[in-house]
Amino acid sequence: MHETTPETHVIQYRAAEQLLAARDPRGALKLLESVVTAFPEKTSVRLLRARAFFLSAQLRAAEEEFQVVLEREPDNSFAHFALGRTLERAGRDDEALRHFRLAAALDPRPDFWEAARFGDRAV
Template identity: 75%
Template structure:
């Protein structure tokens, strides 16, 4: 029988997953986030963190799927557009036009220098 986890445990797991990702253990972060997202599928922050962990562990299809869930809920999330674009870019040149569209959306939503550079509006 599965152990029932409390909301406090989910917060602890989320914070620990952040630490694991910072310590370059993305697969460990993914494992910690699974029960958090299962209990709280609407939690966009947890999904965004899991998408980043998937990206850093080269699980690009899973990363793409998670970034798309985040963007479905928060279409104005510039970081999610940028990270999805990086994910698509890593998938290969066939996805480059799609990646470019998301880079440009990110830059339009938040004109940070790194987003503007990636968007390549000048060329």
């Protein structure tokens, strides 16, 4: 059995990023298991795993990971936006809107602003 080193975890993390970019979220999740176990406090690892859960339609797991990220970084606009997308995909539109609005307030990117629907009168 090979000894796992911090360098191994970095390589696994980078490979997981590549797998996610190539639309292989399940492959990314497999690589991230040992990285999260070794570094549970690393927000970047948790965020990547949350994205992989989302892309593999594991919405409950994605929601939990995005919540972990937001507990550590309440001002992470991307995590708010991604949690909003997760909740929206789960049919929880009111909860999603809250996170979209937080994302837009933290970072007025056009995609965040559009999702927040600030201009909609019916909201």
